[in-house]
Amino acid sequence: xxxxxxxxxxxxxxxxxxxxxxxxxxxxxxxxxxxxxxxxxxxxxxxxxxxxxxxxxxxxxxxxxxxxxxxxxxxxxxxxxxxxxxxxxxxxxxxxxxxxxxxxxxxxxxxxxxxxxxxxxxxxxxxxxxxxxxxxxxxxxxxxxxxxxxxxxxxxxxxxxxxxxxxxxxxxxxxxxxxxxxxxxxxxxxxxxxxxxxxxxxxxxxxxxxxxxxxxxxxxxxxxxxxxxxxxxxxxxxxxxxxxxxxxxxxxxxxxxxxxxxxxxxxxxxxxxxxxxxxxxxxxxxxxxxxxxxxxxxxxxxxxxxxxxxxxxxxxxxxxxxxxxxxxxxxxxxxxxxxxxxxxxxxxxxxxxxxxxxxxx
Ligand code: F6P
Numbered sequence: 001x002x003x004x005x006x007x008x009x010x011x012x013x014x015x016x017x018x019x020x021x022x023x024x025x026x027x028x029x030x031x032x033x034x035x036x037x038x039x040x041x042x043x044x045x046x047x048x049x050x051x052x053x054x055x056x057x058x059x060x061x062x063x064x065x066x067x068x069x070x071x072x073x074x075x076x077x078x079x080x081x082x083x084x085x086x087x088x089x090x091x092x093x094x095x096x097x098x099x100x101x102x103x104x105x106x107x108x109x110x111x112x113x114x115x116x117x118x119x120x121x122x123x124x125x126x127x128x129x130x131x132x133x134x135x136x137x138x139x140x141x142x143x144x145x146x147x148x149x150x151x152x153x154x155x156x157x158x159x160x161x162x163x164x165x166x167x168x169x170x171x172x173x174x175x176x177x178x179x180x181x182x183x184x185x186x187x188x189x190x191x192x193x194x195x196x197x198x199x200x201x202x203x204x205x206x207x208x209x210x211x212x213x214x215x216x217x218x219x220x221x222x223x224x225x226x227x228x229x230x231x232x233x234x235x236x237x238x239x240x241x242x243x244x245x246x247x248x249x250x251x252x253x254x255x256x257x258x259x260x261x262x263x264x265x266x267x268x269x270x271x272x273x274x275x276x277x278x279x280x281x282x283x284x285x286x287x288x289x290x291x292x293x294x295x296x297x298x299x300x301x302x303x304x305x306x307x308x309x310x311x312x313x314x315x316x317x318x319x320x321x322x323x324x325x326x327x328x329x330x331x332x333x334x335x336x337x338x339x340x341x342x343x344x345x346x347x348x349x350x351x352x353x354x355x356x357x358x359x360x361x
Pocket of ligand 1: 184288
C-alpha cells in the first residue's frame with residue numbers, strides 16, 4: 001500500500017448517462033482502496049446529491065459485477081449548482097454552501113466528478129471555489145476538449161451502426177431512402193463514425209451545414225446508376241444552409257418551433273426533391289442505454305484506476321484524459337465551457353469523403 005493523505009473521496013455521476021460509468025466507478029474504488037487505503041462515498045443523482053448530502057458508503061456495494069453494467073449505480077441529474085443559484089427553501093443555503101456542508105459532514109478530502117462537458121465545467125468551477133476536484137470524461141458524444149477519448153462513445157457507435165444495418169434490409173426491400181437519426185446535438189462524432197461503419201450514403205453533421213439540392217443531386221445520380229435504396233445518417237443537430245446563417249438566438253427559436261426532430265424534416269425534403277419514398281428512424285436512447293462494449297469497459301477501467309493515482313498525487317483541478325494512448329492531466333479550466341467539434345482536418349471525415357460519402361456540402 002502506498003501512502004496518501006487523501007483518505008475519503010466522494011464520487012458522483014452527472015449529465016446524460018453513458019455505458020462505462022459503472023466500470024469507471026468500480027476501478028476507482030478498487031484501485032483507491034487497494035493501493036492507497038482510500039474510502040469512497042457515493043453521491044446520488046449528480047450535483048443534486050452533492051448539494052443535498054444524499055450519500056452512502058461505497059463499501060456497502062458489491063463492486064465486482066459493475067464492469068459490465070450499463071447506466072450508473074449512483075444515478076444522475078443535470079443539476080448545475082452555479083447556474084442561477086437560489087437558496088434552498090428548507091435550509092436557506094445556496095447550492096455551493098450545501099456542497100461545503102456535504103464535504104464537511106462526510107469528511108471528504110476530494111471529489112471525483114464523472115461526466116461530460118456540463119459536469120466538467122461545474123467541476124472546474126468547484127475547483128476554482130477551492131474544492132479538491134478531479135474530472136473524468138464520460139459521454140457518448142465524444143465531444144470533450146482535452147481528451148482524445150471518452151467512455152461510452154464506442155458502445156454508442158456499436159449500437160448506432162447495428163441500427164443502421166438493421167434499417168438497411170427494410171430500406172432495400174422497399175426501395176426507400178431511410179433517414180437514421182443519431183444522437184449529437186452540437187457535434188456529429190457519433191453520426192460520422194456510425195455513418196461510416198454503417199456504410200451510409202449521406203452523413204449529416206451539425207458541423208457541416210447541408211444543402212438539400214446537393215443531397216438530391218447525389219441520390220438521383222446513384223439511383224440512375226441502379227441503386228434502389230439509400231441510407232442517410234443524420235445527427236440530431238444537423239443544420240441546413242439557412243439555419244447556419246441564423247444567430248444563436250434565432251436558431252434556438254427556430255428549433256423550438258419544430259414539431260418533430262430534424263430527421264423528419266430531412267426525410268420530407270429528400271422525398272420532395274427526389275421523388276424517392278423516404279422514412280425516418282430515430283435511434284434515440286438505445287444509443288446510450290445497455291451495457292458497455294468491452295472497449296469502453298477497458299477505457300473506463302483504465303481511467304478509473306488512474307483517477308485513484310491522481311487523487312493520491314493531489315493532481316486536483318484536472319480531467320483524467322487520454323492523449324495518444326497515454327493517460328494525461330488536462331486542466332479542467334481548459335475543458336470548461338467548450339465543445340470538441342469535427343474539423344475538416346479530422347482523419348475520419350477525410351476518409352469518409354475519400355470514400356465518396358455525401359455530407360450535403
Ligand atoms: O450527452 C449525451 C446525449 O445523449 C446527447 O447526444 C443528446 O442530445 C442528449 O444527451 C439527450 O439528453 P437528455 O437525456 O437530456 O434528453
